[in-house]
Amino acid sequence: MVYDIEKIDLQALNxxxxxxxxxxxxxxxxxxxxxxxxxxxxRQDFADAIASLxxxxxxxxxxxxVLHDARLxxxxxxxxxxxxxxxxxxxxxxxxxxxxxxxxxxxVARLRGRGGGGDDPGLSTPNLPLLADTDxxxxxxxxWDHDDDFAEIDAVLARSTVVLDGSANVxxxxxxxxxxxxxxxxxxxxxxxxxxxxSETEGLSPVMRAAILxxxxxxxxxxxxxxxxxxxxxxxxLRRDGTTPTHLPALNIGLRSVRRERRHGGNQMKxxxxxxxxxxxxxxxxxKEHDRILLARQQLQRQTSARSVNSKLPxxxxxxxxxxxxxxxxxxxxxxxxxxxxxxxxxxxxxxxxTGRRRFRAWGML
Numbered sequence: 055m056v057y058d059i060e061k062i063d064l065q066a067l068n069x070x071x072x073x074x075x076x077x078x079x080x081x082x083x084x085x086x087x088x089x090x091x092x093x094x095x096x097r098q099d100f101a102d103a104i105a106s107l108x109x110x111x112x113x114x115x116x117x118x119x120v121l122h123d124a125r126l127x128x129x130x131x132x133x134x135x136x137x138x139x140x141x142x143x144x145x146x147x148x149x150x151x152x153x154x155x156x157x158x159x160x161x162v163a164r165l166r167g168r169g170g171g172g173d174d175p176g177l178s179t180p181n182l183p184l185l186a187d188t189d190x191x192x193x194x195x196x197x198w199d200h201d202d203d204f205a206e207i208d209a210v211l212a213r214s215t216v217v218l219d220g221s222a223n224v225x226x227x228x229x230x231x232x233x234x235x236x237x238x239x240x241x242x243x244x245x246x247x248x249x250x251x252x253s254e255t256e257g258l259s260p261v262m263r264a265a266i267l268x269x270x271x272x273x274x275x276x277x278x279x280x281x282x283x284x285x286x287x288x289x290x291x292l293r294r295d296g297t298t299p300t301h302l303p304a305l306n307i308g309l310r311s312v313r314r315e316r317r318h319g320g321n322q323m324k325x326x327x328x329x330x331x332x333x334x335x336x337x338x339x340x341x342k343e344h345d346r347i348l349l350a351r352q353q354l355q356r357q358t359s360a361r362s363v364n365s366k367l368p369x370x371x372x373x374x375x376x377x378x379x380x381x382x383x384x385x386x387x388x389x390x391x392x393x394x395x396x397x398x399x400x401x402x403x404x405x406x407x408x409t410g411r412r413r414f415r416a417w418g419m420l
Contacts, residue, residue, distance in 0.1 A: 056247060057247060057248070057251050057269075057270040057273055057274055059251060059254055059255065059266060059270075061322060062266065062322060062323065062326065063323060064258070064262065066323065067262055067265070067323075067326055067327070067330065068262075070327060070330040070331070070334075071259055071261045071262040071265065071330055072259070072261075073330075073334060074261050074330045074331075074333035074334040074337070075259060075260065075261040075297055075333075077333070077334045077337035077338060078261070078292065078297050078298050078303060078333060078336070078337045079297060079298070080337065080341070081298070081301075081337045081340045081341050081344070082297070082298040082299065082300045082301055083300075084341065084344060085300050085301050085344065086300040088344065088348070089348075089351075090344070090347055090348055090351060090375050090376075091300075092376055093347065093375045093376040093377065093378075094343070094344050094347055095149075095301055096376075096377070096378060097343070097347070097378055098301065098302075098304045098340065098343075099142055099145045099146060099149075099302075099304075100116060100119055100120060100123075100142060100378055101116070101304060101307055101343070102141070102145060102304035102305070102306045102307060103119060103138045103139070103141040103142040103145065103306075104116055104119060104138060105304070105306035105307045105309070105310045106138070106141050106282045106285065106306040107134055107137065107138050107141075108306075108310050109282075109285075109306050109309050109310055110281060110282065112134045112137070113134065114132075114134050114135050114138045116378075117379075117408050117418075118131075118135055119135060119138050119139065119142065120378050120379045120408070120418070121379065121408070121409065121416070122135055122139055123139060123142060124379065124381075126381070126409070126414075126416065128409055128410065137282075141282055141286070144165055144283070144286055145286060145302055147164075147165070148161075148165070148286060148289075148290050148302060149293075149301075149302050153290070153293050153294040153299070154294055156286070156287055156290035156294075157252070157287060157290060157291060157294065162245070162287070165283055165286070165287075166277065166280065166283070239278055241276065241277055241278065244274050244275065244276045244277075245276050245277075247274055247276075248267070248270055248271055248274055248276050248284075251266065251267060251270045252267060255267065260291060260292055260295035260296065260297045261292065261297060261330070261333060262330075263291065263295075264288045264289075264291055264292055264329075264333070265326050265329035265330050265333070266326070267284075267287075267288050267291065268284060268285065268288045268305075268329050269322070269325050269326060269329060271284030271285075271287075271288070272284065272317075272318065282306075285305055285306055285309070286302075288305065289302050289303045289304075289305050290302065303333075303336055303337075303340075304336055304340060305332065305333065305336050306336075307335075307336050307339050307340070308331075308332035308333055308334070308335035308336025308337070308339065309329075309332040309336075311332065311335040311339070312328050312331055312332045312335065313328075316328040317329070317332070347375065347419070350375075350419050350420065351371065351375045354371040354374070354375075354403060354404075354419075355368065355371055357403065357404075358371060358403075366389045366390075366391065366399060367399060367402060367403065369388070369389055370385060370389060370399050370400070370403065371403070373385065373388055373389070374403070374405065374417070374418070374419055375419070378418055379408055379416050379417070379418045380400075380416060380417055380418070381414070381415070381416040381417075382396040382397050382400070382414075382415060382416075383396070384396075385399060385400065397415065400415075400417050404420060405417035405418065405419065405420070406418050406419070406420050
């Protein structure tokens with residue numbers, strides 16, 4: 055299916071596109087100057103991954119995703135949770151690379167799972183040793199899902215087999231299960247069609263291009279099982295073209311606020327308007343979330359202001375704001391206290407316990 059942009063009334067989209075672009079730019083400027091920039095961006099990654107599942111009709115709890123990312127699952131991970139984690143990893147991967155990487159041929163191939171191996175800055179979990187409590191007898195190590203790791207290993211083995219056999223076509227070595235993938239669904243051809251739309255919209259404002267490309271991805275149905283990737287590529291376009299240079303927009307949060315009937319209706323112009331409304335909503339909701347975190351930080355700081363100069367509570371406040379979840383071991387490592395002292399410090403602040411355990415405990419902001 056070829057996506058036609060000739061019927062789009064660009065003049066009618068100018069005003070809502072300008073309003074959405076202004077809202078996104080204001081949020082980006084606020085983030086760039088914010089004292090909680092890193093903590094806010096990390097939380098946005100988690101929230102966008104959760105919202106992406108919601109947009110596709112699935113549900114994952116934020117606490118489960120945070121604990122799964124830290125390899126501290128309190129229950130067996132579901133298929134939906136694994137998908138959410140792959141979206142989270144993709145966002146980190148996009149943000150860790152140069153702005154033009156995600157939309158390049160190599161970037162798209164890597165995000166599709168067809169790129170080469172090697173270490174990716176967005177795929178690491180550097181805080182794992184800090185988050186794990188080594189003295190926790192009931193730590194569910196078997197709950198961690200290794201699908202992503204096994205997929206990468208299988209891809210490396212497939213490429214190695216092809217090289218050893220002397221075959222020139224790497225893609226033929228990895229056959230897709232016909233029960234999962236339709237044989238006549240040519241993803242490469244559909245991706246080429248989407249890239250043509252990317253070229254045809256050159257010269258339009260980044261926000262207007264983003265709305266058109268997002269609708270084109272959804273209408274063309276580029277990938278059979280990676281519908282969420284198009285939304286991440288569109289977000290990377292806004293970052294690359296200067297609308298949001300400081301952050302990767304959490305567009306799924308805005309899309310969640312727009313009814314599905316409007317986003318997937320039969321009228322192309324109505325879908326365009328719905329996309330632009332979602333962009334504005336994403337910026338507005340992001341601004342509110344930023345202010346909420348900033349206010350919570352100020353309230354926590356007021357509670358620690360009367361403490362002695364040597365108190366470690368102010369440093370704990372900074373740690374809680376910077377991370378979506380902290381464990382006793384993480385607090386102990388960062389603040390230089392014992393695990394028992396870390397639990398005592400956490401009890402002095404109005405934090406929310408997120409694991410429901412007695413021996414292993416982790417906290418987040420209210």
